[in-house]
Amino acid sequence: MAMPTVIVIASEQGEVRRALTACVTGLGFGVLVAPNVTSSGWPGFTAELANCQLALVDLSLEADSDTTDHWLHSLGDMPTLYLDSPLPKAEDQRAHWLRRIALKVASMLAEVTIPGGVSNDQVWLLMGSAGGPEAVAEFISALPGQCPVGFLYGQHINPGFESHLVKTLNGRNGFNARAAKTGARLQRGDIVIAPSDQRLTILANDALLIEAHPWPGRYHPSLDGIAVEFNRRPRHLGGVIVFSGMGNDGAAAARLYASKGGTVWTQAPDSCVVNAMPEAVRASGCASYSATPSELAAKLAETVGRA
Template identity: 30%
Template sequence: MMNNGLAIGVIAASIKQVSELGRLVKGAGYNVAASVEIKPGLTTPLPQVDVWVANLDLHDPSVRSVMDYLDLDGPPVIYEDDLQIVPPPTKAVDEKPLLPAEIRQQKERRLALKLRQLVRDSAAETRRRAKKVWVLAASTGGPEAVAEFLAGLPDELEGVALLYVQHIEHQAMSNLQKVVTRHCGWAVETTEEARVIRENTVYLISPQHQVELLEGGVLSPLQEPWGGRYRPSIDQVIAKVARVYRERGGVIVFTGMGDDGANSCTMMHHRGGQVWIQEAASCTIDSMPVSVAKKGCAQFSATPAELARRFVKLHQEGLRPQQS
């Protein structure tokens, strides 16, 4: 029995790929509401759907305008590449490879899971999708500094969402969520399941598992743990936001020990996004913001309360921060 909870469109660069995506959607238990083959010079507006399932070459100039639409103004996008099954690194040498039918079944199950999560998210959310996404990055002393920043935000800031990446143990996440909720008038969500990134929402990045950030603005948990010394990895999250949101992205690095985030702040800067830091004198430990400052990419430095005031002005009035 087909599930009609979402209007799903399939879009690809050839009719063969469109047909394959259609079979994948139907195999996942859903109807296809629209099918689009991208041809050179395509100018016809795309149909209205709730989510696109796409197979597109991101480097093909002929699909650039379509990609820009999907990235900026379209509904969530699930790319066929994101449904690929990645074998674990510990796979036995003599283990038999999956048959084509088994690969398809696994892709259908993964697509069905993503679509069910989007159904739940769409039913629960009335906020619009965020067009601007900023990362709040912190370690030692972070909850207090970030709470002060959040307390300075209005209950509504059009088009903006925040991803809060705090070095923390998983068992402390519930307390962190309470702290954020108490100091902020925005919705507060975790990343235990896939979510469309909505405006006026703070997303707490789990230290237990990695997350992927899809081009359509969807956060989805992965089974893999974070690599490296830090959990969650600030560098990885900033890099994902810089790649997807470019000049519509940003990061504020608060107090913390170590240098997690410094490398990806450089990437955010080169992609056109904003890089701000908490001033050293107001930090519990200033290693993290100082490491960003040494990269030469920080555009503004201030106390958490001053960062909040400048953040609000930037998004309400279009104010560009001065190099500090």
Template identity: 30%
Template sequence: MTGKDRQGVAILSDCPLQRGRLQEATGKFGLTTTFIGDSERLMGWPTMPEPDLWLLSLKDEADHPALFDYLLERTDAPILFGLDPAPDSGSTEYFRWERRLLAKLEKQLGPLEQLDDSGSLEALDEPEGSAAPQRLQRPHWIPSVDRSQPAEEVWMLGASLGGPAAIKAFLDQLPEDLPVGFVYAQHIDDHFTDVLGRVLGRHAHYSLKSPEPGDRIYPGDVVLMPVENEWMVDREGRLQPKDNDWPGPYGPSIDQVLLNMADYYGARCHAILFSGMGNDGAIAAPLLRAFGSRIWVQESASCGNSSMPDSVAATGCASFAGTPGELARQLVQTIEESCLLRGRPPQTSA
């Protein structure tokens, strides 16, 4: 819904904590708050708020007959009540509660998550012949890779709004021949995947590729997960489509991609969560971290929208946060340290 005016909600609750959590959650979805308070404050308000939707979270709705009469007489906006109380922030249950709230909001207001459109993607493209960005040098302790062998280690790159710019900056700075593969899950309209692939691959050593049934993930691959249906990795390490859509409101589901990759790769599957709205990734990332995966996030100030990486960071599972450039440097350093620990010899000149 890029370009659409921000919609507003009015929040009514007799619990200050619930009011705060509803305001925080709706803000993640790009909604403004036109009013927040309890029934007494509303009835004393000088002018009637005019939101697109009323959110009511009351301990006992039967105790507020005058409030419902007041609203029905003065507003034409829909009223959403019977909301579950919000659990503790940062918990898995909290993020599940946010997902349920999002589903209810979208039922009333339509799709809320903003996605990059063709215009914002085209703006990332450089003219033909433009200078390539400065790349990191591959440390000599990282040996040349055998591209005929599948990648032992996979990094999942997850993003939504503002993600393509961040992912491009990240990939553009990576040196070639890193012994890892990438899986890229981007909330985007399926019509723009060709534009995304062209723009991101202009200067990077890593070009996007769409998966085919039976494909393996090789070093240097950046496999772009399709939007329209779920994909998994079978017991032989081959990518396979499933007959169902991705779970959740947007595809591909970053949580599900993480879980599907981890089913095969285990602790050799890591993740970096880049710019995006919502909290996709915040449920699966802590599970992967508990089994030894690395979970990194883009730091807030460099994001087009920081809700997604901030949600993952709020779980306490992220071990590193940085700009796209800092994330690229951290990845190269981490791979180098891993090679040193394995005792691999430095590469030699031909």
């Protein structure tokens, strides 16, 4: 079982510690607060560092040099984000300051997990609504073993249902299904399930940032929102497949993706439980291929085999 991610927070300012703690815990991580030099907690703090993956060190104000030296010596080679600008007083500026930190944390954690920048793996976006889980399960099962591709999966679901999708898809045909987490990276062999009630951002190094803000609009998650994020990836490193579902969520962003040279496929309408979503994409003229889930799997295997 993977160890939980723990981030060290080192600041002599109580207000900064509280703001950073709220930011880090909001991203789903544990926190270890560094003691000051007069504290008797240094031995325990040093021992706990073995469970930490990243440090945030506040250098925005003149800090006690002995305390700073203790922090830096104890952290050693741990990846560290140095904060050299003060915590803003205005609420909107503070929110912007904390989001910049969250973006950097997500990017740095991805580098800790998979060093070396963008992986250049083939990653495809799967989107579905009513009837989508069954179609996606059939699609994954029909792929050849060790297919060199990964997936980001956006599915209209109620909050908390992500764990059911993970359980349904994990291990199927050798794929590792998991819920999207901040600092994780899109890569081959994974099926990453987008959260229904939290916003997902894809960073330049394929790292994910998950924030406790609802998706805009009536759908959860917003497939258009996820697809707009997916547009950040190079078009030759994947594509979009729209499965069974009601409504037209995802159609606008799929059209945008195709207009920039990306590949868009849909499930054949007559094989869907509800065909409104694939039909909306097909009606826009951006789908280059439509077929049953098993046929889509065969087409994908052929496509990535030629890549």
